[in-house]
Amino acid sequence: MLCVPSPTAPLAQEDPKPPRPAVRDVSEELSRQLEDILNTYCVDARQEAPGEDGGQSDAVVLIARLLPGKEITLLMQTLNTLSTPEEKLAALCKKYAELLEEHRNSQKQMRILQKKQTQLVQEKDHLQSEHSKAILARSKLESLCRELQRHNRTLKEEGVQRAREEEEKRKEVTSHFQVTLNDIQLQMEQHNERNSKLRQENMELAERLKKLIEQYELREEHIDKVFKHKDLQQQLVDAKLQQAQEMLKEAEERHQREKDFLLKEAVESQRMCELMKQQETHLKQQLALYTEKFEEFQNTLSKSSEVFTTFKQEMEKMTKKIKKLEKETTMYRSRWESSNKALLEMAEEKTLRDKELEGLQVKIQRLEKLCRALQTERNDLNKKVQDLCAHVPRADTDLGEPMKDPPRDSSDVAPAEECLNLGKPNPDPAPESMGELSIGALGQSGTEGGSRGAD
Incomplete structure (x- = not known):
């Protein structure tokens, strides 16, 4: 646990952990005393001249409570240098304000450090839980390793036993195989003559x-x-x-x-035929127009023979x-x-x-x-x-x-x-x-x- 020393006590104090309510009471008391000092000394300083030395002594006593020994001596020396009690009171107020600011800063630092302390405590608890889990896992793994070692021992014993059994079986099979080989050799010697005769017949x-x-x-x-x-x-x-x-x-x-x-010629001829038909219809329309004009201007054409001859030529x-x-x-x-x-x-x-x-x-x-x-x-x-x-x-x-053949007959x-x-x-x-x-x-x-x- 980290602790911050209180401004009301020196650094070499024996009590490293002051309680938080005591700090709040001191700050409230200091603020109250500062208000009393301001009310008494700043407002009625000129009216109550005989009581100035007593008020000054009270302010000095209050600040002396807040400062260590060396700083108190320095403060008293600075106050003695001042001539009027108003200047001394202003110096005391200034010093008190500085001390109050330092006290607030120290409280902020203390809160930050307390938050860090809580985080560290949580991390410590988490690490302790993980450590306990790791210890449990280690114990489980050790038990599993012991079981595996026992299982490996049993498997080795079974393998040795099976190898012995297989060796015995192999010896029995080799002996039986040797006996059958001897029998086969005897049968082959017996059937050699018969095979020679069959070979001649096959030739x-x-x-x-x-x-x-x-x-x-x-x-x-x-x-x-x-x-x-x-x-x-x-x-x-x-x-x-x-x-x-x-x-x-x-x-x-x-x-x-x-x-x-x-097909191309037919299409072309059809196209030309359509064009001719269109021209024919167009010419018929023109002819109809000309006939209409001829009928309309027949009276005028009768008057001028030259115009009639030209129209006849056009026709x-x-x-x-x-x-x-x-x-x-x-x-x-x-x-x-x-x-x-x-x-x-x-x-x-x-x-x-x-x-x-x-x-x-x-x-x-x-x-x-x-x-x-x-x-x-x-x-x-x-x-x-x-x-x-x-x-x-x-x-x-x-x-x-040759081994399966019966003895030779005439059949x-x-x-x-x-x-x-x-x-x-x-x-x-x-x-x-x-x-x-x-x-x-x-x-x-x-x-x-x-x-x-x-x-």
């Missing part, structure tokens, strides 16, 4: 399979040649179709250009112009009719070209159907060859799994003999007949394609 089957593969390759070459022939025919048809499409495209472009040109000129405009309108009308006829002819040509294009598309669809039929025949032949070769992988599986030789019989060309004439049929179909499709190309 014979492989030779026969090679022969079948050679026959299949020859047939594949024949089929590839047929497909190449069909591809060439397809390319020829595509080239013809592309050429026809290009010709059709050029014809459409030419038709479009001619159509645009004819003849106007009739010539009208005839000329009528000829131009007939000419533009004939042009418009010819352009319409050309447009109709171009539309008919376009319909004919569209029909030709539809015919070519139908031919292409037929050729695609023939190609699909040939591809299905080829897939059937591939499936039959795969069926012939299906017994060879069965022998390979016998080699790959094991039957699949090999069936495969050999299937490898002969005489018992299975179906592929050759299919090949002949496919070749005949190809010949027929080739003749049809040639006749369509000629068309």
